[in-house]
Amino acid sequence: MGEFELIRRFFLRPPAAGVELGVGDDCAVLAPTPGARWLVSSDMLVEGRHFLSTVDPGRLGHKALAVNLSDLAACGATPRGFTLAMALPRVDEAWLAGFSAGLWALADASGCPLIGGDTTQGPLNLCITVFGEAPAGQALLRRGARPGDEVWVSGRLGDARLALEAFRGTVALEGRGFEAVRVAMECPTPRLALGQALRGIATAAIDVSDGLLGDLGHILAASGVGARVDVDALPRSAVLAAQPVELQRTCVLAGGDDYELVFTAPPGARLPDVGVALTRVGVIEVEPGLRVVDARGERVDHGLRSFDHFKP
Amino acid sequence: MGEFELIRRFFLRPPAAGVELGVGDDCAVLAPTPGARWLVSSDMLVEGRHFLSTVDPGRLGHKALAVNLSDLAACGATPRGFTLAMALPRVDEAWLAGFSAGLWALADASGCPLIGGDTTQGPLNLCITVFGEAPAGQALLRRGARPGDEVWVSGRLGDARLALEAFRGTVALEGRGFEAVRVAMECPTPRLALGQALRGIATAAIDVSDGLLGDLGHILAASGVGARVDVDALPRSAVLAAQPVELQRTCVLAGGDDYELVFTAPPGARLPDVGVALTRVGVIEVEPGLRVVDARGERVDHGLRSFDHFKP
Structure with missing residues (x-):
């Protein structure tokens, strides 16, 4: 299975609501909500460091997205979409089926569609970047704690x-x-x-x-x-x-x-x-x-x- | 040098114009231009596959961002910012100084500030996600070619x-x-x-x-x-x-x-x-x-x- 067949089989779906253009062009295209701020976070997961090589691939798919969504949660953001860039040592269809199922399940439950990414060969590495929105001035930040809180x-x-x-x-x-x-x-x-x-x-x-x-x-x-x-x-x-x-x-x-x-x-x-x-x-x-x-x-x-x- | 010192020394700068919050919180915060569409692309570079281990780190910093900006270019987008997630085998200060200098030089020349990311240990892997804007309906896509063009x-x-x-x-x-x-x-x-x-x-x-x-x-x-x-x-x-x-x-x-x-x-x-x-x-x-x-x-x-x- 080649790179594009892999993407088609496991990571391609019709664009979700709010996504003008998803996986399959040079960029994804989204329409920001008028007046909202755009929030972005990126996390990289490395085998042996962030997860064990024996982990169930479905759980890994869930976790790779979950740790990113957690950054949006910490900022009070509403998810809008994410990109997935992954390096895989080889094409393992059973692993990809499990991984993508876990990933999609949380994406669907969170209203956060996969909108693009990259696939390459290399030591197993998963990099997800999430995008969300919050009304201007309402994002939760680290810097607002006051004595007595x-x-x-x-x-x-x-x-x-x-x-x-x-x-x-x-x-x-x-x-x-x-x-x-x-x-x-x-x-x-x-x-x-x-x-x-x-x-x-x-x-x-x-x-x-x-x-x-x-x-x-x-x-x-x-x-x-x-x-x-x-x-x-x-x-x-x-x-x-x-x-x-x-x-x-x-x-x-x-x-x-x-x-x-x-x-x-x-x-x-x-x-x-x-x-x-x-x-x-x-x-x-x-x-x-x-x-x-x-x-x-x-x-x-x-x-x-x-x-x-x-x-x- | 620890993870946060590494970020502070090589990847932290005051937020650029248009970036409400850059490196240093759970998410970066940007203000989209009213009426614009948001364009996103992500590319992962793996040592030995996308670049040789002997490459000059400054050139690698340039190229890691350049290949992502090229996706924005292909869509006719104006750059707004990027995240950098990287796995490093070890902290090599000379390498990081060169890499970050090449990265910042192109970021500055392109008006595309670094707004966030992730740093971890692992086989060398560079994942950049870029964000840009284009007026609604004006992004260049793959699907519009017509016979005679x-x-x-x-x-x-x-x-x-x-x-x-x-x-x-x-x-x-x-x-x-x-x-x-x-x-x-x-x-x-x-x-x-x-x-x-x-x-x-x-x-x-x-x-x-x-x-x-x-x-x-x-x-x-x-x-x-x-x-x-x-x-x-x-x-x-x-x-x-x-x-x-x-x-x-x-x-x-x-x-x-x-x-x-x-x-x-x-x-x-x-x-x-x-x-x-x-x-x-x-x-x-x-x-x-x-x-x-x-x-x-x-x-x-x-x-x-x-x-x-x-x-x-």
Whole structure:
């Protein structure tokens, strides 16, 4: 199967609503909504680094798009479309069928059509760029947190890291527990509805991809503030809560790959109910830095840091 | 040097005009021009496949952006910005300095700012997604060629392929000739001004990335027409014209990596003068298929085909 046949079989569909021209020309053509701002984000996933070579291709298709949609969610954007550029070692039809099925399922569920891309041969690499819209001045950014704002987290943190530790063999999990955290790692849910509902409410937002410490740290740095976070308040699954406390803290503070939203909002803000649990985990303070405390208010010396691709 | 320091040192600049928010948040934010359509294209470059590991990093930075801008040019779009996602085997500061300098130079010259991206570790892979604009209904597409239209080519074809053959050792070129075709391969010029000037004039357009036969073939297929092309009329450099005729034909018909525009326009159309040579090379016909003839009008049995990443 050649390059164009591959595209035709797995990645070509009639243009979706709002897409004037999709896959199959030099560029895709979209009509921006009058008055809206255009939001763009790009993520690259490398085999062995962002996913295991053994991962189910359908889940990988889901995740490759999900991590990008999560960036739109963090900015409160409504998805409009995405491009997929991929390097494949070879044409594996079964793999492509599974991968594209997982990708299309989330694209359809999110109203985010595939509009173009590139296919080439090389070490497995998936690069997705997403486009979304938000009304002018309403995109959620990292820089708006103010002292006194509360810090909130959606869903639960740490399961993806726990699953990774189980794959690494440093933790033993029984079957159902392992499957639950494995789904968290392999099939994250981008919080698109939450992000859009937080427009005009959240003062700052980011998605948790590298770990809460690092990602909340980006909000603090961009906003010129500090924060106090209660590690015991950080939401976690029953499976994670059954682990030793040090492992729990590593997973919720520095686990990464969560794709939940962490955001700040003034006390008493009317938070939206979009069917996702929201947990208040801390407060923004004037003093720079991120202070982690336990339920009794005692400082926790966690010694953890966020994930960095070029630091060991 | 960590991931964020790397971004700060080589890829971070204050937002350019028209970019509300650039590198450094979950998404970049741009304000579309009222009434314009949004055009998007994405290309992935893999070491050993799209470029040699020995290539000068500055030229590689130029080329990675140039091949994407060429897609905007083919659609007659005005550049608005691009994202860069890259996998690097390691942090090589000298390489990054050269690469980013070449990238920024072309970005500045093209009015196309870097607005975001991703950096990760892995086999060297560069994925750029470009965004541009064109007035509604004025983007140049592949599907508008009509019987009787003339087929035109910008610049010269085949030098990049000749350089590749020299690198492969199948052709011997003396120093200055080699340097000239090497520049064509490593530093292609995206025909942005030409593409924009062809709005409302060209009936169809594409850029020559996989070779004229294949790329013009896309216009013919999308437009439901055929064409007759005079291989002897295809523009070529003096260096290429000094090679054996069979090699010349391979290079101009199926060389690829040219990044010139091939477009169709009605006879007598007033073509723009933007300082790029334009050569009439053929005519669109009702009968499907692409017929290659020589200067005497005799059919040329070239036995060539376009480049395909998954066909040997």
